[in-house]
Amino acid sequence: MTQRTLENSKPSKTHWLITMYAGGGEFCDGYILSIIGVALPLITGAFQLSGAMAGVIGSASLVGMFFGGLVFGYVTDRIGRQKVYLADIAAFIILSLLQFFATDPWQLTVLRFLMGIAIGADFAIAATIASEFAPQRSRGPLLVVLVTMWSVGAATAYVAGWAMLSLGDDAWKWMLASSAIPAALILMLRIGTPESPRWLLSKGRTEEAREVLTKMLGPGADFSDLEADTDSRTRYGDIFRGRYRKRTLFVCVFWACQLLPIYAITTYQPTILHSLGLAEGNASYLGAVIIQIFFVLGSLSGALVVNKGRRKLLLWSFAIAAVPLFLLAALVSPSAWLVILLFAVFGVASFSSQCLQAIYPSELFPTGVRATANGFATGVSRVGAAIGTYGAPLLLAQSTRLAMLVGGLIAVAGLVTSYFLAPETNGMTLAESSSAEDLAAIR
Incomplete structure (x- = not known):
């Protein structure tokens, strides 16, 4: 009987379900982090907030993600993917509902911070578990689907928020609490997801790993191609030592540079569009919905090119994304349609490489510290995103064109x-890409 391995298998229903369930967490992440963009102007009016305090509430989740990523990535490598996978979604449900009962800005800030911790944990685990089940040839496209769910969640948040604007003074409460609905659905779907066979093998739980693979691939399955990837210990400091030091630096910096302008624009998109003269009143939210659709299309477009080169995709994404931001900074009184077009170009370019936020940390680090690296990069990148989200209203108060210029420079x-x-890791197994001696060796 011909033996089949996880790396050389074809994507099956199980692969897709695991990816979609992991992506469900990304959907919730995108929804939770974007619904605040619709609710924040209403919260500002309800509590008579200053621009600085609005920035604190808007960035609280991102600060929480810093701590959640740093702590729970490591916890995931220590105790297993499955436990954290369920616990963080349960936290989404509880915290979403509690936001409805917030009576002052600081209560809301604390709840958004705690929500960020849960999101940081989910970012660390979702990409890790999806990549560890994915076959080598399908890993890129599968993780594109995973990350695209964030964009779908963000777009859904704007549609839902726009629809709830008519609920009156308490509309912002319903908006923030509404994230409990998708979170509850994803929690039910995630129950029963198997533990990663790579993680089980790395902890010496060979028979359990064999059982998971047999259920996925049939009686001819073996894990000979997993052994090299699982020969690593779980020590937090390893991601800062030897060949992994430069990889950690790279992943954190490129991720932060992607997210800083994206989060700032997404969180304050209605405000930005209004300041550029796109629309008045609630119509500016509809303009944000239209632009979010392009963000989703941009994210999906990564599937067309991710297997043609990870490095090329990242370079072209940054280069093209900078152009519309510089044009928005340079143009005086651009037309509404030009504004939409430039944001659409920015969205397609920026989101086309979002999949690399899941792919690079998963491919550059071994099983023993894969979630740790994912979590650390999640946390550090959110420092940049939090700075952008906090600083955006301050820059916008000075000039929208200045805010766009700063985004282009980032x-x-x-x-x-x-x-x-x-590096270029396309075409490699997780064992090959994570064990290469240096980044230059895998260009």
Whole structure:
């Protein structure tokens, strides 16, 4: 009987279900982090917030993600993927509902911070578990689907928020609590997801790993191609030592440069569109929905090119994304349709490489510290995103054109960093890409 391995198998129903369930967490992440963009102007009016306090509430989840990623990535490597996989979604449900009962800005800030911790944990686990089940040839496209769910969640948040604007003074409460609905659905779907056979094998639980693979691939399954990837210990400090030090730096910097302008624009998109004269009143939210659709299309477009080169995709993404931001900074009184077009180009370019946020940490680090690296990169990148989200209203108060200029410069910084540090891992197994001696060796 011909033996089949996880790396050389064809994507099956099980692969797709695991990816979609992991992506369900990304959907919730995108929804939770984007619904605040619709609710924040209403919260600002309800509590008479200053621009600084609005920035605190808007960035609280991102600060929480810093701590959630740093702590729970490591916890996931220690105790297993499955436990954290369920616990973080349960936290989404509880915290979403509690936001409905917030009576002052600081209560809301604390709840958003705690929500961020749960999101940081989910970011660390979702990409890790999906990549560890994915076959080598299908890993890129499967993780594109995973990350696209974030964009779908964000777009859904804007549609749902726009639909709830008519609920009156308490509309923002319903908006924030509404994230409990998709979270509850995903929790039910995730129950029963098997533990990662790579993680089981790395902990010496060979028979359990064999049982999971047999259920997935049939009686001819073996894990000979997993053994090299699982020969690593779980020590937090390893991601800062030897060949992994430069990889950690690269992943954190490129991820932060991607997210800083994206989160700032997504969180304050209605405000930005209104300031650019796109629409008045609630119509600016509809404009945000239209642009979010392009973000989804951009994310899906990554599937067309991710297997043609990870490095090329990242470089071109940063280069193209910078152009519309610089044009928005330079143009005086652009037409509404030009504004939409430029944001659409930015969205397609930026989101086309979002899949690399899941792919690179998973391919550059071994099983023993894969979730740790994912979590650390999640946390550090959110520091940049939090700075952007907190600083965006301050920049917008000065000038929308200045805010766009800063966003363009950050994209250029990501391009320069990626040019010198981005490796090419396409076509490699997880064992091959994570064990290469240095980044130059896998260009």
